Amino acid sequence: MGILVDENTKVVVQGITGRVGSIQAKLMLDYGTKIVAGVTPGKGGTFIHNVPVYDTVEEAVAKTGADTSILFVPAAFAKDAVIEAVDAGIKLIVAIPEHVPVHDTMRMIEYAKRRNVKIIGPTTPGVISPGKTKIGIMPASVFSEGSVGIVSRSGTLLYEIAGNLSLAGIGQSTCLGIGGDPVVGTSLTEVLQMFQEDDQTKAVVIVGEIGGVQEEEAAHFIKQMNKPVVAYIAGRSAPPGQRMGHAGAIILGERGTVESKINALREAGVKVANRPADIVGIVEDIIKK
Amino acid sequence: MRLLEYEAKELFRNFGIPVPNGAVVKSPAEIALAIERVGLPLVVKAQVPVGGRGKAGGIKLAYSFEEAVREAENLLYSSLKGHTVRYVLLEKQLKIAKEYYLGVTIDQSAGKPVVMLSTEGGMDVEEIAKKKPESLISKRVEMSRGFYEFEARGMCKQLGLEGSLLVKVSETLRKLYEVFIKYDAIIAEINPLAITENGEVFAADAKIEIDDDALFRQTSLNIKPEERVEDPLKAEAIKIGVTYVRLDGDIGVIGSGAGLTMATIDIINDFGGKASNFLETGGGITEQLMYNAVKLLVKDERLKALFINLYGGINPMVQAANGIAKAYRELKVTIPILVKLVGNEQEKAWEILENAGIPVIKSIRTEDAVERLMKIIEGF
The missing domain is CATH 3.40.50.720 (NAD(P)-binding Rossmann-like Domain)
Structure with missing residues (x-):
């Protein structure tokens, strides 16, 4: 599906x-x-x-x-x-x-x-259900059909992680970027709700970044999910108070830091990867179980 | 883009929000006349687009003419929190009895503006929310419906305001929402709203931040963002249409997409390096944009290597490769450059780069590229 x-x-x-x-x-x-x-x-x-x-x-x-x-x-x-x-x-x-x-x-x-x-979106690379349809600007070559859903706040980091998974033989059900703006049409949590209902999706990868509270909000929902969730959060070395490209990617005071997001996700049982390529090993372990 | 206080107050004045009598000066020659026009005693305020001016010594009180001249002269052209003070605002001191907080900003999760009011002004709204949550009321607004004064009155009533104060504060709050809407603001704040001893209200401070993406239609503000940043590299970045943030390392980074660029910098850190910058191209990479981006970074004398990490987005990667190769050739770049580039027609793009003598990493893993980069740097 x-x-x-x-x-x-x-x-x-x-x-x-x-x-x-x-x-x-x-x-x-x-x-x-x-x-x-x-x-x-x-x-x-x-x-x-x-x-x-x-x-x-x-x-x-x-x-x-x-x-x-x-x-x-x-x-x-x-x-x-x-x-x-x-x-x-x-x-x-x-x-x-x-x-x-x-x-x-x-x-x-x-x-x-x-x-x-x-x-x-806005500022989304779009949505792809590999093997079925691509409604977006993503390079098709990095995606392959399978059972991992990926939701990302960043476009190009989505490509990198999907590409890593594909090279390891792990395909995807649907991959999308929700957009890097402060206000987006569909939130991380709403996408997780859809993955939770989807038969084809067996595990979900979240690609987050600094700024806002979407990952923290998603962590609340993840506690009710019965599918494994893996995450990577970009921006550990980003200085506070600076907009890092995306209008939404900014640390304001204690809000929007990588630590806050990682802590919230870990507490909800999410395995958080240190680097993008580490996602592969974590997902492989989950699939083997 | 954050407006300076005096600019924000001009907008307030246009909307009928009361502001203290004041005058702005941009050279020492204007100070004396300004003092005479406004009258003593004065508040002398450095105009820089950041918070915490008071603590940093940017706000002074002056009771005599000489004192006012001295304070204004000292602040003018001084450096405050990384910004040169180009304007000083001289304002009549108010006899303040109470300070309130009024603000309109964006609730990102709700995707709606949120109007806020507190009877505990003078501190950050985050601090109010933490220390005096019972004094803070907020209301989300449906933009198609708007925010009405009766709603502002309701908020005032909830906080115990009455009489003419209730009327004045609710009127000001509704007007602040109008300013927020009219100028595509992402934040419009009056903190504090000063309630004087004789019951008048004044916006003692003013904070307005305009959405950078809406500046194209906010032409009446006449803002040129490149003229408002201190770092010349950042100013150039705005001109060529990329996002640049200075960091304190020595490895230049260009990436397509904010997330990938941040991840790249994180990985460089993990491998023992330090990035000199964050430079993100956005989705529409053209040959010219790429050329300009390389040109911008190689001006930075700290650089000992440059790593370019790209995915094809809206435009074909061949254009990016041409831009990099052209910059490498024409600017006679002497530091090592490493490129990782994935997308439609990537083979063609790789060939262009390799023919120009630029090493290309063909792995999809940024980790592999950074590992290689560190080896190149060590060998140099």
Whole structure:
């Protein structure tokens, strides 16, 4: 099964004719993702990579039955694109853009949540259910199909850890980045809830980093989980008070430190790896048991 | 981007939030006139974008003209908590009877603004929450609905305020929320709100931090972030569109993605090295961006090696490889560079780098790369 997306997910790409949107749409199509439509205002009626392009998401949904959207629009237009997708009846929105103003993010999440629409991101690499579908910008080569779910606050660190697991012959059910912003559409805890319900997922890897309290909140839920959870937290050597790339990655006073997160997770029974590559050995041990 | 106190107070004034009478000076020649305009006794306040100014000696009281001139001259151009004082604010002293805390910030877990009020101002809100939790009330706001003055009045009432004070404080709290919304703030705080002996209220201090990602539309503020950082490398980083944080080691690090870059620095530490910086490219790596990033770091004389750790994101990795190779060639880089790079068409990217004489590590493990890097450094 996997979570959120599978081989039947019908995707509309918002911003499909842009430089980035067209390259990434092609890579997703190559992977086997069912991209049924693209949207670029003013380009309706044309085709790109044999995918029909529409002027509006509403039209794309009406004509193709798309249920999931991926955004490749400039950050300043992300809120507009999300609300358009929600109104068109899209049920899952993968918000790739970085640097979306946080007020816009709060507004679009509020709007989507009230209508039971899920947003992944912003600043997410997307979601991949290896072997089934890839709705994101991640390099496909590092993922392989299997039974480990990975949820990450960072994109590229997700690739590194998935790649390490794949090389060791450990495949994944679904992997996703929830986004590095202070406010995100879907939290670490919400993703863990989905993995808990998923038949294919036998163990979960959390890739966390400094800032915020998502790992601490997740630790509460993990106590009720019956699946093993392994974690790695980045940022041990990050100085306090500095935003480390992600707007959300900042230690403020005692909040958001690696120690606080590791302690909370360990207390919930999570095995915490010291380095990214150490995840492999820990997961191997769990699988053997 | 955090505004200076006097800038934040200008915004407050525009929204009808009362602030003490004051004047800002940016050169010694302006001090005398400012003192005359504001009147004695004065508070002389260094304008730097960090908290804890008082403790660091950045806030002085002055009762005579000479004292005010001396304090203002001493603060101007001095260094306070790593920042050069370019502006000094001279403010009329208030006869303060009580201090409150008013704040609007973002509750990250709820994904909503949160409005806060406490009758125990003058200390950090974290400290209030710890020491006097019963004095602190907070309310999350649905942005599509907004925050209304009757809600502010309800909060005031819960804390026992009454009469004209209840009206003045709730009005100020509602206006503070408006400032927060209007300027894409991530924090808007009045700490303290001074309640004077004759029952007037004034924002004695003002803290506003604007979302960097929203500066493009906050044009009325006219903020150029690169002009507001002290470190020239950081200023250049802002200009070329990367995130740079100075660290105290000697190994330069460029990474794609914040998590990977932090992990890289952690691993360097584990292997006995120390990074000179955190430099994160973001997802959209182009040839020019990569060239600029290498150019920025090799200016740093502390550097004895440079490690570049990249995954293909939005753009193909070939562009990144071209940028690195170009920088290596044109800037005649003499320190060793090691590159780990994974993504679509990685073989092509590796070939470009190897042809330029730059060693490439083809493992996916950052640990392997750092191990190799340390060996290269030892051998140099």
